[in-house]
Amino acid sequence: GQQLNQSPQSMFIQEGEDVSMNCTSSSIFNTWLWYKQDPGEGPVLLIALYKAGELTSNGRLTAQFGTTRKDSFLNISASIPSDVGIYFCAGRRGGGADGLTFGKGTHLIIQP
Amino acid sequence: GAVVSQHPSRVICKSGTSVKIECRSLDFQATTMFWYRQFPKQSLMLMATSNEGSKATYEQGVEKDKFLINHASLTLSTLTVTSAHPEDSSFYICSAKATGDLRTFGSGTRLTVV
Numbered sequence: 001g002q003q004l005n006q007s008p009q010s011m012f013i014q015e016g017e018d019v020s021m022n023c024t025s026s027s028i029f030n031t032w033l034w035y036k037q038d039p040g041e042g043p044v045l046l047i048a049l050y051k052a053g054e055l056t057s058n059g060r061l062t063a064q065f066g067t068t069r070k071d072s073f074l075n076i077s078a079s080i081p082s083d084v085g086i087y088f089c090a091g092r093r094g095g096g097a098d099g100l101t102f103g104k105g106t107h108l109i110i111q112p
Numbered sequence: 113g114a115v116v117s118q119h120p121s122r123v124i125c126k127s128g129t130s131v132k133i134e135c136r137s138l139d140f141q142a143t144t145m146f147w148y149r150q151f152p153k154q155s156l157m158l159m160a161t162s163n164e165g166s167k168a169t170y171e172q173g174v175e176k177d178k179f180l181i182n183h184a185s186l187t188l189s190t191l192t193v194t195s196a197h198p199e200d201s202s203f204y205i206c207s208a209k210a211t212g213d214l215r216t217f218g219s220g221t222r223l224t225v226v
Contacts, residue, residue, distance in 0.1 A: 003155055040203075040222065042118070042205045042207075042218050042219045043217050045216070048214060088156070098161070099146045099158040099161055099171075100215060102155045102156045102157075103155060104155045105155055
């Protein structure tokens with residue numbers, strides 16, 4: 001199945017640094033979602049974006065829905081140890097109860 | 113709200129046997145549930161869309177006779193991996209459509225076929 005192009009694949013940062021990751025697609029999505037997955041668990045929703053150009057924050061997290069509807073980014077400010085995990089972007093085309101298309105994930109590792 | 117419970121969390125089975133995984137929406141009704149498969153260090157791949165009271169819709173390349181889906185009630189969908197083989201070993205995750213576009217995920221089932 002199709003996947004979104006998510007980058008970077010992994011990030012090694014120092015605690016307190018800001019983080020930025022993004023997803024791109026060759027086709028349009030009507031909804032962009034960002035999830036975090038801890039080992040052995042299901043993904044947990046962080047931010048949902050519904051309109052092109054929309055910029056939404058959730059605490060230290062900020063995400064934007066690209067104006068072309070083919071991309072989205074997620075920023076994490078002032079990273080802390082519990083931010084460690086795998087972050088996935090996901091897109092939904094719309095028009096009913098269709099499933100999500102996921103990016104390949106960004107593995108965030110924080111060095112003390 | 114919008115909690116999805118998945119059971120079992122881990123299962124080990126012998127090659128050739130069948131395994132049933134349950135996905136329940138605990139505090140809401142879900143007319144649609146989704147089943148995903150995730151291989152180690154890979155992304156989630158949609159396998160099928162489960163619709164209450166009707167047949168599931170399978171993604172291209174997913175064998176419907178191998179992965180049986182039953183969505184008999186508004187709060188329960190089951191995925192049965194029939195005649196499991198080692199290559200079916202994976203992390204299976206369900207999600208349920210709650211209100212609007214939000215999808216809540218279960219905690220996943222780690223299947224190991226030996």
